[in-house]
Amino acid sequence: MIAAIEPSWYLIIASLLFAIGAFGLLVRRNPLQMFMCIELMLNAANLTFVAFATSLGDINGQTAVFFVMVVAAAEVVVGLGILVSILRRRPGATADDLAELKG
């Protein structure tokens, strides 16, 4: 017999995704991969919202996800814009190369 998939499973998956994203952001040195890690973290939060919305029987958690998707899209646009303007001046720059400001 196959056990029903409990909402808590989704919560565990989401927390794992969030941890992977956070860890990746800290260890990756390629700015594009860092962006992808942020997206992963945002989507982990989305999954949490949907899982809770299902278990609570409340639609508001699902509408929140749509807002977050719009925000994530806007964030990608801004992030890629900044990245393109950097890479035009310094092709192939990694996060370690961007260390002019320190002290």
Place this chain on the structure above:
Amino acid sequence: MMLQQVDPTLDPNFEPEVLWFALSPILVLVGGALFLLVVGALTPKWPKGLSAFCSATTAGTAGVLAIVNWDDISDRGPQTLVAGALAFDKFAMWATIVITVSVLLVSLLTDEFIRDTPNDGPEVYALYLVAAAGGIVMASANDLIVLFLGLETLSLALYVLAASNRRSDPSAESGLKYFVLGGFASAFFLYGIALVYGGTGSTNIGEMVTAIGNTPAGDNDALVLAGIALLVVGLGFKVAAAPFHIWAPDVYQGAPSPVTAFMASAGKAAAFGAVTRVLVSGLPSFRDDWQPIIVVLAVLSLVVGAVLSVVQTNVKRMLAYSSVSHAGFLLVGVEAAAHTAGDATPGFGISSVQLYSLLYAVLVIGSFGVVTVVAGTRDASLASFNGLAKRKPLLAVAFTIFLLAQAGVPFTSGFVAKFGVIRAGINEESYALAIIAMVTAVITAFVYLRIMLSMWLRDADDEAPAVSVPFSAGVAIAIAATFTLAAGLYPAPLIELTESIRLVR
């Protein structure tokens, strides 16, 4: 009893009632931004200074509307707007006034700074206005998702503004650093909202508080507590409180100086608005759990900000670390508010935080305004301020006023601000925190004295570039200096106004 009431939101034809006039400050700012972008794109090159004028006028209009709304609230009492999504109270209106004043002054500063550079045009001003609208939504949100949207609107505009000087590598670098760390913080914040939603069944602050009150203690506490931890991490990044301040010095240094002024003023006011909404208004029954975290953040910010500002050689970095220490002072006020969160009679906590954010916003814009004028797009090293008193005496006097105010010397607005938060802390018997705040204030005073020494006692290098004060920037600095002195000499009306500030949920 509750079951018999039909929820009006279930009716398919239900439309939330919208009080348009209460929303007018936000609408004016967004409208002004769209106007600048659309008309700026469709018409040939504008006369010099027109974009800055439009931006300042828009912000001024929004500020006046906020004052009218403040009177409305005094007469008719606070309420929630747009089906409970936004709070319409004095707290929100005060934050609106602080943010619009910041936009007004920063627009004046920016005008000549970007003139005759490729960045000249309406875009920067449109971004200021959009960021201001986002900041106001943050400080008046009564729903965590709405607060998140406001936070992202503010942050995305600030990322672009930080990177807006396309010819400068430090500017681009600061934009990317701010973006990556800001995105990281936003993700923490959002995950925190999701967990609190799971624990309480709603993202609306009013419904959250009711739900927490109705559930027996301990039922969903684990989820909410984990959510609070993540929310505090996200908010800590936004207010630049230690240990989440690492982005602040780099971003403050790399971003164009007027943008730095905007981040330190409007950005901080909005972020502290969000802190108050989320913790004091939204999670009062957990105040015993989040209050110790605020204490730790406050102590760390005060100490780290004070100690690290001493070892800097760049004035913008010094001011960045001093802004971390100011965040610590504001957190002392938040800590005081924690003691009475959710009580019928609020202490001085919230009002002292709001007073601090107005006074600090004006004096930090003045400080970075002087840095804008003196250093321009060059590196703002301490040596570039050598002999400023001989080259530009009035500018040196203004900067001295701002620095004394930052140090919290009596008869300046900085003293009133610091006195307010420390009094609020003492009132709630947080003596240790108040003492640490006062001791670190002495350490930071050393930094401000160092800048003053190089202005008044050192001689300028022979090849030092000439300093010219553009008219509009001069006006902004003069307004800020006058306000800093006036508020320091006669603070009673401002204190009285802030003490009527209440939160509604």
